[in-house]
Amino acid sequence: MATGDSTRHATIEDVARAAGVSRAAVSKVLRGAYGVSPDMRQRVTTAIKELGYRPRVSARGMRGATYTLGIEIPDFTNHFFAQIIDGANAELAGTPYQLIIAPADPVHPEGYRAIEALADRQVDGLVAVSPMVSSAWLEDLAPRIPLVMLGRHDENPQRYDTVVGDDDAGTQLVLSHLLELGHRDIVHLTLTEDITKCQPGTPHEIRLRRYQETMVEAGLADHVRVVRAEPGRHEAYKAAMALLESADRPTAIYAAHDETALGVLHAVAELGLTADDVSVVGYDDTDIAGHPQMSLTSVNQSGMEMGARAIALLLERIAGRTSPRRLTIAPRLVVRDSTAPPRQQESSSAHRQASTD
Amino acid sequence: MATGDSTRHATIEDVARAAGVSRAAVSKVLRGAYGVSPDMRQRVTTAIKELGYRPRVSARGMRGATYTLGIEIPDFTNHFFAQIIDGANAELAGTPYQLIIAPADPVHPEGYRAIEALADRQVDGLVAVSPMVSSAWLEDLAPRIPLVMLGRHDENPQRYDTVVGDDDAGTQLVLSHLLELGHRDIVHLTLTEDITKCQPGTPHEIRLRRYQETMVEAGLADHVRVVRAEPGRHEAYKAAMALLESADRPTAIYAAHDETALGVLHAVAELGLTADDVSVVGYDDTDIAGHPQMSLTSVNQSGMEMGARAIALLLERIAGRTSPRRLTIAPRLVVRDSTAPPRQQESSSAHRQASTD
DNA sequence: CTGAAAGCGCTTACAG
DNA sequence: CTGAAAGCGCTTACAG
Structure with a gap:
């Protein structure tokens, strides 16, 4: 009856009173600060437990830390x-x-x-x-x-x-892999410009730039093709559908990240295509990429x-x-079944490779 | 020089001074409370903008709401x-x-x-x-x-x-579907007991109980089989592997939820099995269930x-x-490719069904 | 080692 | 409509 209804939450004042010490002392025990005798610490700890006391973070935040x-x-x-x-x-x-x-x-x-x-x-x-x-x-x-x-x-x-x-190195890994497989028609499916066009270089902007540079370095300047989609799997799916149903279907798609790649794979599967028709690479190596039914080649950056x-x-x-x-964080390419050499190509480099074996 | 360095964050006091009003007035404008003249509101709003003032949530929390x-x-x-x-x-x-x-x-x-x-x-x-x-x-x-x-x-x-x-109804949908397809050896892969054994009935406990009851009602008391796994896709995968490699492989697995089902599908794919060998049903109908490469039958509860x-x-x-x-929330079964009639069975009911058509 | 006092930045009755 | 004052529950120097 003395202190009021027990439904009200205990405060540091209640604890101090119960332990017969000052509020400052309770505060010190709470924060494990110096200058508290073992006896006092004991009494305070007991009172805290008995009252089920929990410090209000708002109040702490006024002066100290919020943890x-x-x-x-x-x-x-x-x-x-x-x-x-x-x-x-x-x-x-x-x-x-x-x-x-x-x-x-x-x-x-x-x-x-x-x-x-x-x-x-x-x-x-x-x-x-x-x-x-x-x-x-x-x-x-x-x-x-x-x-x-x-x-x-x-x-x-x-x-x-x-x-x-290291988005630069990651993209390099992706393109080396695709080029080695013999791909030339490699599209980069990235996100909308508001996301790739920020000043310092967003991950997606760097992936895009590195894609363009590497293609040029590989003598494939004519094959540089960038497609954009809003974020989200479904938007990527729609963009990929348009791309795959167009006259000049690419043999490989480097997707902005796994989320996009999953949309691409959706389109690929729906059109009855396989990795031989169009290879797909993602970025992030999310759990689902490793699922055998998805088996998406992707860049791991943990x-x-x-x-x-x-x-x-x-x-x-x-x-x-x-x-x-x-x-x-160093990237690591995890090669899976979503990438394969391109089927039958007029590409001379692919022919060379095949006849060299 | 008067007020101090401008790096310090503005307080309600600063705003009040700049607007030539009281702190209470600023507070009222902030919360859109009654009793402020348009003129005062105007001056306060201007001051807030000029100072880039943002109220500290901790301080608000001491007396009022934290929003x-x-x-x-x-x-x-x-x-x-x-x-x-x-x-x-x-x-x-x-x-x-x-x-x-x-x-x-x-x-x-x-x-x-x-x-x-x-x-x-x-x-x-x-x-x-x-x-x-x-x-x-x-x-x-x-x-x-x-x-x-x-x-x-x-x-x-x-x-x-x-x-x-409605986990009861959802489970009913799952089992009706599997039974109609002709399955009798239906295993329920659920989570560990600490998760299914809580008092009021967790979703997983209800799914489990309903599974058992429905099996009994269908005259399949002998076929009730419950397997447990820790949460997580990988744990489900391991449990499924053990189950699928055992002597009496079930023809269908009702998984606790999609997360578990994905692990089961992993095992199914790895063993080179298909839905004809073992049907899989999940719960939650997460995005990935609808992906054509996954095509997981699942209960949608949005x-x-x-x-x-x-x-x-x-x-x-x-x-x-x-x-x-x-x-x-009413559940809805979304039937996809991960469920199919069981292959060649000695089950008399399956034979009946087949010959009745 | 211990505690009284000030103060953090708000909101809330309460007068005017 | 407006403002002075009290108070929310803590922490922080500062004395003792």
């Missing part, structure tokens, strides 16, 4: 991002930090909104996948909050870290590892590091 | 949950609420930790997918925070809402819709409703 790390992700239906979260979450196990994830606003998918939402919530650190946000804006945000960006090839970030795949590394860098920053770091 | 809704999800790699988030996020577009997602702690996947983490952060409402959490604990939590649970068949929740698929409905119920609760509601 919350935020991650912004543009799209949940893409399995690659799920892997990143998984890796990040695993890396956080055993630390006092809680991960919260903010999905990009469907209306404003660039990421500004979601990142701001996280910053407004006073997260102690932030990792984001936002190729379309300007680096100047990030430099402006970074002094207020430790920041690690995924998949950004920014020239020279001053105040935040980056974890990137989303799990990217997520884990990003968190590791973030924890370093929170611990005090201020100099910027960049981590590059 | 944050939380959602707890046990597993990000399962596409069904991604769809739920997508649906929830879409439903929130245009409202002042921001969605944040907390992944379950990998070490304590039951969900208590993640839900508490969200509650500690003062979210204005919470939706969770936690079959293993006790309903008593939820009743205890609910008075403090509006709560909607997904996939819980609790008897009679008093203080929270539920959105569930994760998008479940997520959207859950948010709609939550907003009602936040608006004041206190009476509990339950929403049931």
